[in-house]
Amino acid sequence: xxxxxxxxxxxxxxxxxxxxxxxxxxxxxxxxxxxxxxxxxxxxxxxxxxxxxxxxxxxxxxxxxxxxxxxxxxxxxxxxxxxxxxxxxxxxxxxxxxxxxxxxxxxxxxxxxxxxxxxxxxxxxxxx
Amino acid sequence: xxxxxxxxxxxxxxxxxxxxxxxxxxxxxxxxxxxxxxxxxxxxxxxxxxxxxxxxxxxxxxxxxxxxxxxxxxxxxxxxxxxxxxxxxxxxxxxxxxxxxxxxxxxxxxxxxxxxxxxxxxxxxxxxxxxxxxxxxxxxxxxxxxxxxxxxxxxxxxxxx
Numbered sequence: 001x002x003x004x005x006x007x008x009x010x011x012x013x014x015x016x017x018x019x020x021x022x023x024x025x026x027x028x029x030x031x032x033x034x035x036x037x038x039x040x041x042x043x044x045x046x047x048x049x050x051x052x053x054x055x056x057x058x059x060x061x062x063x064x065x066x067x068x069x070x071x072x073x074x075x076x077x078x079x080x081x082x083x084x085x086x087x088x089x090x091x092x093x094x095x096x097x098x099x100x101x102x103x104x105x106x107x108x109x110x111x112x113x114x115x116x117x118x119x120x121x122x123x124x125x126x127x128x
Numbered sequence: 129x130x131x132x133x134x135x136x137x138x139x140x141x142x143x144x145x146x147x148x149x150x151x152x153x154x155x156x157x158x159x160x161x162x163x164x165x166x167x168x169x170x171x172x173x174x175x176x177x178x179x180x181x182x183x184x185x186x187x188x189x190x191x192x193x194x195x196x197x198x199x200x201x202x203x204x205x206x207x208x209x210x211x212x213x214x215x216x217x218x219x220x221x222x223x224x225x226x227x228x229x230x231x232x233x234x235x236x237x238x239x240x241x242x243x244x245x246x247x248x249x250x251x252x253x254x255x256x257x258x259x260x261x262x263x264x265x266x267x268x269x270x271x272x273x274x275x276x277x278x279x280x281x282x283x284x285x286x287x288x289x
Contacts, residue, residue: 016251016252017251020147020215020217022150035168038168038171042172
């Protein structure tokens with residue numbers, strides 16, 4: 001004779017169908033304690049802060065590049081100095097510096113080409 | 129999502145989620161905290177609950193939160209095994225019954241949490257395999273297997289106590 005198990009499938013099913021797990025606080029109480037205030041806070045209109053310095057980094061980079069190019073063009077020293085010399089705008093100090101620079105440059109000119117170089121450098125500037 | 133819609137979802141699913149989390153953890157406070165966090169996320173992130181299965185989504189979020197909690201506390205299975213798994217029963221007032229109830233509690237605690245979840249959702253809540261599969265985002269076959277294994281282990285545990 002087979003021994004009947006004390007806990008058969010049927011007995012287990014019967015027991016578990018009438019059982020439950022302890023859930024603790026009632027859900028309405030949890031709603032009142034936690035969710036009511038939570039939702040009220042979330043629904044409160046948030047103050048809008050407008051930043052005057054809303055920096056867009058792309059514009060910053062573009063502006064930097066533009067400034068660099070402008071500075072390079074404007075501050076090209078030799079060309080600028082020549083232009084100013086042509087208009088008689090160079091100061092005494094600037095004239096001396098320009099003279100030194102020209103003297104150094106002349107050292108690299110071949111003797112046979114010196115006259116052409118001199119004419120181009122000084123004479124034509126004065127005439128024009 | 130309006131507050132009314134959210135309250136309706138809460139009323140329908142909060143206890144189911146809490147119950148599911150208790151099946152897994154055996155910890156009432158933890159189940160309640162995680163269930164609350166899940167619903168707060170639903171509201172905060174304005175998750176669209178009209179598309180798809182909301183119950184499945186809630187259970188998935190609850191599972192993810194639960195697993196995150198496990199990882200944060202770094203004690204995985206030891207945590208579950210340290211918790212007593214409790215039941216409430218309509219015959220609780222019967223003293224003779226309390227001994228039997230303790231046996232069930234002990235035997236259920238010895239199951240894996242996945243087996244326990246599937247078994248109790250089927251036996252306690254009366255959900256079909258299909259409904260459990262949809263809630264847990266698993267196949268029906270997987271649920272069938274888990275419940276079959278759970279019943280077998282539970283029966284062995286009870287009969288050996």
